[in-house]
Amino acid sequence: MGIGRLSAQVSSIGTQRICVLGATGSVGASTLDVIERHPESYEVFALSGYSRLKELEKLCVRFRPQYVVVPDVEHQKSIQRRLIDAGLKTLVLAGADSLDFVASHQDVDTVVAAIVGSAGLSSTLSAVRAGKKILLANKEALVMSGALFMQLVRESGATIMPIDSEHNAIFQCLPARTHDSLSAIGVRRIILTASGGPFRTTSAQLLSEVTVDQACAHPTWSMGRKISVDSATLMNKGLELIEACWLFNAPPAKVEVVIHPQSVVHSLVDYVDGSVLAHLGNPDMRVPISHALAWPRRMESGVSALDLLKVARLDFEPPDEERFPCLRLARQAATAGGSAPVILNAANEVAVQAFLTGRTAFTQIAAIIDGTLNSLAEVPVVTLEQVLDADATARREASKWVGALS
Ligand code: NDP
Numbered sequence: 301m302g303i304g305r306l307s308a309q310v311s312s313i314g315t316q317r318i319c320v321l322g323a324t325g326s327v328g329a330s331t332l333d334v335i336e337r338h339p340e341s342y343e344v345f346a347l348s349g350y351s352r353l354k355e356l357e358k359l360c361v362r363f364r365p366q367y368v369v370v371p372d373v374e375h376q377k378s379i380q381r382r383l384i385d386a387g388l389k390t391l392v393l394a395g396a397d398s399l400d401f402v403a404s405h406q407d408v409d410t411v412v413a414a415i416v417g418s419a420g421l422s423s424t425l426s427a428v429r430a431g432k433k434i435l436l437a438n439k440e441a442l443v444m445s446g447a448l449f450m451q452l453v454r455e456s457g458a459t460i461m462p463i464d465s466e467h468n469a470i471f472q473c474l475p476a477r478t479h480d481s482l483s484a485i486g487v488r489r490i491i492l493t494a495s496g497g498p499f500r501t502t503s504a505q506l507l508s509e510v511t512v513d514q515a516c517a518h519p520t521w522s523m524g525r526k527i528s529v530d531s532a533t534l535m536n537k538g539l540e541l542i543e544a545c546w547l548f549n550a551p552p553a554k555v556e557v558v559i560h561p562q563s564v565v566h567s568l569v570d571y572v573d574g575s576v577l578a579h580l581g582n583p584d585m586r587v588p589i590s591h592a593l594a595w596p597r598r599m600e601s602g603v604s605a606l607d608l609l610k611v612a613r614l615d616f617e618p619p620d621e622e623r624f625p626c627l628r629l630a631r632q633a634a635t636a637g638g639s640a641p642v643i644l645n646a647a648n649e650v651a652v653q654a655f656l657t658g659r660t661a662f663t664q665i666a667a668i669i670d671g672t673l674n675s676l677a678e679v680p681v682v683t684l685e686q687v688l689d690a691d692a693t694a695r696r697e698a699s700k701w702v703g704a705l706s
Pocket residue numbers: 321322323324325326327328348349350351352353413414415416417419437438439440463464465521522523524525526527585
């Protein structure tokens with residue numbers, strides 16, 4: 301087992317029981333839309349939400365899961381009462397430990413890891429330890445704990461199916477035996493495409509004045525607020541670069557980033573013989589989610605066929621690391637290794653939260669991350685405890701930089 305090395309096992313034994321962590325979010329909604337189209341193949345076993353609990357209750361009525369996880373006991377009691385009144389047998393659980401419980405439950409076949417940020421780390425690792433098939437959206441977990449994550453995958457036999465669209469595209473452009481090194485399978489480089497976000501053509505001067513609403517209005521993808529801001533700073537591509545290094549066993553130097561504003565080519569693999577394989581499709585998360593759920597088969601996703609004549613042209617340009625320094629910072633952290641990606645991710649989460657809550661300007665996000673990375677020495681991170689320590693230290697340091705720079 302490993303990255304997508306699933307025996308035909310899961311998909312040949314009837315209904316797959318799915319645990320959707322982060323069901324109330326954007327990836328959660330796309331996943332549930334796909335599942336609902338194929339009731340003969342998929343059954344919702346557990347759902348989780350955090351703040352949008354009215355929506356979560358509606359999802360329980362729609363999908364009748366065995367478990368639903370909410371953040372605290374207060375909501376647990378009130379929601380449980382209402383679900384019983386509605387005639388549902390769903391058991392309501394509370395807290396982060398319950399996320400770990402449902403992610404590793406023996407009756408679960410597939411876990412969709414779609415909680416945003418470091419909050420998704422523990423439950424994703426629980427699913428990995430339990431050897432589940434995991435549809436991985438939560439890239440932050442891999443960025444934070446890559447070495448540990450991949451070691452646990454090897455030990456448990458978990459199957460990781462990337463659903464971040466670029467990584468799913470790369471997966472589809474690689475041969476099935478992805479456990480070989482990239483050189484052994486003749487790969488020269490991986491090319492990650494990036495839309496360039498809403499500020500692709502905005503001048504450096506105007507960038508310091510952009511608003512939260514502008515940053516969250518992504519031109520081609522509809523996503524949660526944190527990843528939308530990450531896309532606007534290009535940190536999303538930086539996190540994806542690190543994600544690609546772990547998933548495909550690639551050194552950072554073999555992963556290139558190209559801006560492609562139409563978001564039709566989702567990524568490419570360049571082989572030594574000059575062949576370049578690309579994955580194309582409409583920008584809709586139901587494409588990678590359907591692929592990962594049905595793999596190695598294919599099924600309808602609800603996404604319309606790509607109209608090449610309507611797309612008409614595909615543009616490519618180099619990323620501008622002067623206006624968008626986050627990409628450079630991420631590449632440096634990937635190359636440095638150890639705790640550097642943990643620090644990068646933690647400082648980014650703190651800085652993006654400060655921007656979303658009006659405490660700092662858009663252009664200070666990169667400055668806060670840079671300051672945090674420069675203030676802390678890199679240390680090796682092997683165990684989960686070391687990852688969490690490095691994360692907590694970086695959050696404290698980044699909060700100081702928010703104060704100093706805002
Ligand atoms: P959203 O903000 O739309 O959804 C996030 C989900 O996480 C929600 O269900 C939310 O609950 C839950 N959540 C938030 N905080 C916590 C917490 N502290 N504990 C437990 N659950 C929590 O994000 P997206 O769906 O856009 O993104 C989810 C992940 O997928 C991210 O890691 C992102 O990088 C990745 N991804 C997303 C893509 C996209 O197209 N959206 C594409 C590729 C990757 P609630 O809403 O109830 O508060």
